[in-house]
Amino acid sequence: MHDTVPPSADPLTPCMFCGQPAHVEIHEVWDHEWMFETCCEGLHEQLALEMAEDPEWARRFLRALDLEVLCGCKLRRVTDDGACGLILDWSLEIGEIDRASAKQFIARHHAHCRVPVTWRFHTGIYNGRTLLGVAVVGNPVAPALNGRGILEVNRLCIRRDTAAALRWNAASMLYGWCAREAARQGWREIITYTRADEPGTSLRAAGWKTECRVRGRGWHSARRARSNTNSWIDKVRWARDLVPTAQAGRTPLPARSDDRSIPRGELSDLSTAWWKG
Ligand SMILES: [Zn+2]
Structure with a gap:
């Protein structure tokens, strides 16, 4: 030494x-x-x-x-x-990025999904001045999960064109931030999906748990463009229960459970009813 x-x-x-x-x-x-x-x-x-x-x-x-x-x-x-x-x-830092730049980033760097049209909130993660990744959080894409106090990380995109060392821990930090922000806003659960062939290491590291496997929808589904190659791959749904952390001076949002309640066990059967590109 x-x-x-x-x-x-x-x-x-x-x-x-x-x-x-x-x-x-x-x-x-x-x-x-x-x-x-x-x-x-x-x-x-x-x-x-x-x-x-x-x-x-x-x-x-x-x-x-x-x-x-x-x-x-x-x-x-x-x-x-x-x-x-x-x-x-x-040292990695969560930092702001405007909506248009987030869209551009996802279009350029996301391996297998198109850019979402709309969402609730998003953030970026930086290594120094280098924007490394973007996470986008919105309503659950599965209609049956809507109105139940649940948000979904719709996209999490880490660029692969930098040295691998720079992006170490970036995905975990983004997932962690998304969960904290959702909790801060009063949501009770946050979910996301990975392809069944992805290990989900970053999610596990951020304290998320697997909920179920979701079958991809097949070619026969009407109204679904064939170019959307991601839609028929099996997915794993991950979730984190949230404890709302209302900020001082801010009225906490009511727990969001404003529609029919589906018993938890049935959620895993939603499988083929949907899947986005
Ligand atoms: Zn000298």
């Missing part, structure tokens, strides 16, 4: 390579890459080598150089991007 600043970069000691007062500073930062300046090439090479060998030390070293102050973000890790070397992996 190194100290935070290696002796070779301590300004009070002469550089072991050039003999001048050792000098190192951050020169430029792009979203996930950085350049640093040193008194000489020898020190530059040495530091680059040490960072590559020990990314955790690199993180502490860059923090000591005030990288976080410079960028206004907290550094989660310095990590290998799997191709070109070390990258800056910032």
Whole structure:
């Protein structure tokens, strides 16, 4: 283990390579890459080598150089991007994104679903300045689940064209935020669907539980365009019960159960009646 600043970069000691007062500073930062300046090439090479060998030390070293102050973000890790070397992996943050941009993002990055037409609320998640993902929450698409105090994460979309390390935990954080926001608004349950061939790791990590398997509808269904290839794949429904957390100074919305009540057990039989694209 190194100290935070290696002796070779301590300004009070002469550089072991050039003999001048050792000098190192951050020169430029792009979203996930950085350049640093040193008194000489020898020190530059040495530091680059040490960072590559020990990314955790690199993180502490860059923090000591005030990288976080410079960028206004907290550094989660310095990590290998799997191709070109070390990258800056910032702490993920939930952040606002306007509706039009959310739509654009989903259209561009969602693997197998089209963009929803309307929804209740949405959010984005950022790694530094990089928008990594979007979640969109609306009414349940299954008509029988409507009016029962339930919301649905209609889309959760994480882009795949960045280094995998940057999106670590992003989906879980989005699912967690959606549940908290729904609870804050007074809803009693939130659900979502994954394809049966997806593991649902992020949902499990965010505390969601599987409710049932829902059969995809077949080709024979009328009014359903054949291009909608996602509609006939089996789904798994996930859910989280919510405890409404009314904000101070805000009247809590009544628990929403304004229509017929279907016994819980019957919900799993809704299977083929619906499925959206
Ligand atoms: Zn030097």
